[in-house]
Amino acid sequence: MINGRLRDTELIVDLGAIKHNIHEQQKLLPPNSKIFAVVKANAYGNGLVPVAQTAISAGATGACVAILDEALELRDNGITTTILVLGITPVENAHVAAEAGVSLTVGSLDWLEEYHRLASENHYTKPLEVHLGIDSGMGRIGFTTVEDFHAAVKFLREHDEFEFEGMFTHFATADSADDSYFNRQVAKWEQFVNSLTELPPFVHMANSATGMWHREKITANTVRMGISMYGQNPSGRELAATLDLKPVEQLVTTISFVKKLRAGESVSYGATYTAKEDEWLATLPIGYADGYPRCMTGYKVLVDGQFCDIAGRVCMDQMMIRLPKRYPVGTKVVLMGRSGDKEISANDLAEQAGTINYEIMTNISNRVHRTYLS
Numbered sequence: 435m436i437n438g439r440l441r442d443t444e445l446i447v448d449l450g451a452i453k454h455n456i457h458e459q460q461k462l463l464p465p466n467s468k469i470f471a472v473v474k475a476n477a478y479g480n481g482l483v484p485v486a487q488t489a490i491s492a493g494a495t496g497a498c499v500a501i502l503d504e505a506l507e508l509r510d511n512g513i514t515t516t517i518l519v520l521g522i523t524p525v526e527n528a529h530v531a532a533e534a535g536v537s538l539t540v541g542s543l544d545w546l547e548e549y550h551r552l553a554s555e556n557h558y559t560k561p562l563e564v565h566l567g568i569d570s571g572m573g574r575i576g577f578t579t580v581e582d583f584h585a586a587v588k589f590l591r592e593h594d595e596f597e598f599e600g601m602f603t604h605f606a607t608a609d610s611a612d613d614s615y616f617n618r619q620v621a622k623w624e625q626f627v628n629s630l631t632e633l634p635p636f637v638h639m640a641n642s643a644t645g646m647w648h649r650e651k652i653t654a655n656t657v658r659m660g661i662s663m664y665g666q667n668p669s670g671r672e673l674a675a676t677l678d679l680k681p682v683e684q685l686v687t688t689i690s691f692v693k694k695l696r697a698g699e700s701v702s703y704g705a706t707y708t709a710k711e712d713e714w715l716a717t718l719p720i721g722y723a724d725g726y727p728r729c730m731t732g733y734k735v736l737v738d739g740q741f742c743d744i745a746g747r748v749c750m751d752q753m754m755i756r757l758p759k760r761y762p763v764g765t766k767v768v769l770m771g772r773s774g775d776k777e778i779s780a781n782d783l784a785e786q787a788g789t790i791n792y793e794i795m796t797n798i799s800n801r802v803h804r805t806y807l808s
Contacts, residue, residue: 666681
């Protein structure tokens with residue numbers, strides 16, 4: 435993996451903003467509530483290890499990842515708290531998680547029975563921490579009936595190679611103004627919770643959106659803090675944020691080349707942009723291979739507190755912008771973040787690209803160097 439340390443393009447990550455956002459969520463939760471920091475997908479593009487370390491130092495009880503490899507990277511870097519893999523891990527690899535003390539999501543009795551067989555044959559000695567996933571309406575993974583869930587709980591408690599550490603669900607519409615489907619999911623989740631006389635240590639059903647807009651309906655002791663931890667609104671602009679969130683990241687570059695574009699001259703692939711009059715044109719060392727979408731062609735960036743139009747198509751590694759006047763090579767350009775009194779947010783980029791702020795953030799490639807502010 436190449437990291438562009440010698441190129442003037444970087445993602446600036448404010449770790450102090452992560453701490454602030456966690457503390458803002460903690461203020462609004464009942465006493466003794468726990469927070470799991472969701473750091474999957476390279477911490478939403480911000481850097482798996484430094485973000486996890488920061489979140490735990492800010493009070494997060496543990497971390498959530500998507501795949502086992504992410505969890506092992508955290509263990510290799512000294513993270514000793516609870517780490518939960520939210521996706522389904524192939525059963526033949528689960529012993530690796532047990533050895534590393536990593537918790538796994540399980541959504542079927544078949545998976546547990548197969549692991550029990552492998553553990554018996556291979557004499558695994560360390561117990562596997564298990565969180566049972568409940569499909570309350572997301573339709574992705576997990577138990578759909580209380581009967582099947584009870585069978586899994588019984589199996590867990592009868593076999594020493596397991597520890598029943600947690601249970602959880604995930605909501606499909608917690609970030610929507612229409613809460614009818616959300617309420618149906620909550621009702622189904624409560625059936626599972628109320629069916630147990632003894633709950634596991636971690637009971638979690640609240641994602642960022644639930645922790646922000648549905649705190650009164652949380653029947654759990656743990657919140658999974660995802661995109662809100664990064665200072666972003668889970669709903670985009672559909673609902674107003676109820677937390678004082680600080681955006682964590684800025685995407686910035688500098689002008690690498692400047693020239694006078696003459697009237698009638700064209701720019702970039704397909705010659706889709708032609709100057710109507712003489713103007714100053716700047717080239718930036720960033721493109722769609724860095725995660726700045728090609729569909730941003732025709733959008734804008736910030737230079738010296740002023741919006742500047744993107745001229746022509748965004749290329750793989752470079753892009754061009756139209757300047758109001760000549761600026762020297764090395765002038766800072768903001769693609770996401772604030773310059774002067776103006777700002778381009780992840781939501782702004784998402785609306786232009788026809789997607790969501792999550793995708794904008796996670797698509798910033800590893801070629802873009804991450805710089806951390808404490």
